[in-house]
Amino acid sequence: MTSLDDLPLRDDLRGRTPYGAPQKSVPVALNVNENTHPIPEDVAHDIVARVAAAILSLNRYPDREFTELRAALAGYLGHGLEPDRIWAANGSNEVLQHLLQAFGGPGRTALGFAPTYSMYGLLASGTGTEWVTAKRDADYELSADTAVAAVREHDPDLVLLCAPNNPTGTPLSLDTVAAVADAARGIVVVDEAYIEFADPGTPSALTLLEGRPRLVVSRTMSKAFAFAGARVGYLAADPAVIDALRLVRLPYHLSALTQAAALGALAHSGEMLAMVDEIRAQRDRISIELARMGFRPYRSGANFVLFGGVDDPHAVFEELLERGILIREIGLPGSLRVTAGTEAETTAFLEAIAVFAPANSERRGE
Numbered sequence: 001m002t003s004l005d006d007l008p009l010r011d012d013l014r015g016r017t018p019y020g021a022p023q024k025s026v027p028v029a030l031n032v033n034e035n036t037h038p039i040p041e042d043v044a045h046d047i048v049a050r051v052a053a054a055i056l057s058l059n060r061y062p063d064r065e066f067t068e069l070r071a072a073l074a075g076y077l078g079h080g081l082e083p084d085r086i087w088a089a090n091g092s093n094e095v096l097q098h099l100l101q102a103f104g105g106p107g108r109t110a111l112g113f114a115p116t117y118s119m120y121g122l123l124a125s126g127t128g129t130e131w132v133t134a135k136r137d138a139d140y141e142l143s144a145d146t147a148v149a150a151v152r153e154h155d156p157d158l159v160l161l162c163a164p165n166n167p168t169g170t171p172l173s174l175d176t177v178a179a180v181a182d183a184a185r186g187i188v189v190v191d192e193a194y195i196e197f198a199d200p201g202t203p204s205a206l207t208l209l210e211g212r213p214r215l216v217v218s219r220t221m222s223k224a225f226a227f228a229g230a231r232v233g234y235l236a237a238d239p240a241v242i243d244a245l246r247l248v249r250l251p252y253h254l255s256a257l258t259q260a261a262a263l264g265a266l267a268h269s270g271e272m273l274a275m276v277d278e279i280r281a282q283r284d285r286i287s288i289e290l291a292r293m294g295f296r297p298y299r300s301g302a303n304f305v306l307f308g309g310v311d312d313p314h315a316v317f318e319e320l321l322e323r324g325i326l327i328r329e330i331g332l333p334g335s336l337r338v339t340a341g342t343e344a345e346t347t348a349f350l351e352a353i354a355v356f357a358p359a360n361s362e363r364r365g366e
């Protein structure tokens with residue numbers, strides 16, 4: 001049988017492992033930070049009608065500039081953004097890949113603050129960009145001083161700031177974003193995949209775009225918008241940045257079906273986002289209950305909670321899986337991550353994890 005070693009694979013890809021969160025069919029899947037609430041039926045019907053109409057012209061290539069979609073995304077983002085400042089692709093992963101293709105590449109570096117989203121390193125390696133990580137402060141916080149010191153030390157071509165950060169949930173203050181944007185000579189990307197789950201009143205880095213042509217704010221429809229399966233991510237930046245991304249995108253990269261579906265979802269953004277408050281409430285419930293059990297939940301502005309105080313994360317992960325509850329092993333010592341689901345899913349998780357509560361360890365005779 002042929003193995004990878006037999007193929008003329010690029011040297012820098014040898015020994016790498018692909019992105020691989022388990023995809024298992026379980027009753028309670030809380031491992032990849034999806035919105036676990038289904039799409040409302042009336043919205044689904046509207047999306048179907050739009051996709052059906054688009055099918056009639058699939059003999060033609062789609063609008064390469066996805067003009068209508070950019071206008072709809074600009075309208076959704078607000079902040080006075082015009083469509084010429086908007087870009088979209090098949091998930092924000094592809095948006096980030098476009099950024100790395102245009103501004104990274106061989107001989108260039110991208111800086112992030114570990115632990116952070118595992119795809120950053122993979123996208124960097126796929127584009128031949130050197131991935132450099134710097135440390136965070138205590139409890140995974142990231143102060144302006146710490147971030148700026150790392151920017152000065154590494155002088156990166158790109159900085160990837162994840163706000164709130166995955167897998168830790170840590171919110172990021174705009175002071176840090178502004179300080180990094182002012183200190184860096186390269187492109188500064190703020191990945192706001194989870195920003196809709198931040199506490200009400202939390203400002204977006206979109207408010208910092210004016211006058212900062214190298215600042216980019218990336219978003220996704222995969223999380224709060226409950227649209228992960230459709231693969232739609234987007235960003236806002238200076239129109240010149242958008243021009244740079246046109247140089248690396250594949251022609252017609254957003255299919256007519258994707259554009260039609262995304263427009264349908266955006267036409268119902270209020271309904272699509274209706275569950276966000278409920279999910280935030282379940283997130284806060286998880287943090288409170290886990291703390292009560294003696295675990296150490298970290299501060300989260302996202303739809304998931306990272307918690308420490310787990311003696312044997314792998315054993316707990318397996319035990320929960322046996323009960324039909326899938327959560328996430330992050331590889332951080334003594335820690336696990338769980339997505340806030342529906343109230344019933346959250347209850348199932350909390351009841352299952354209670355067995356392993358540090359506060360119960362005496363009762364278990366440990």
Ligand SMILES: *Cc1c(COP(=O)(O)O)cnc(C)c1O
Nearest residue numbers: 091092093117166193220222233
């Ligand atoms: C889930 C996630 C994304 C979204 O990826 P898509 O490709 O849009 O589905 C982006 N950034 C972070 C940090 C994420 O956790």
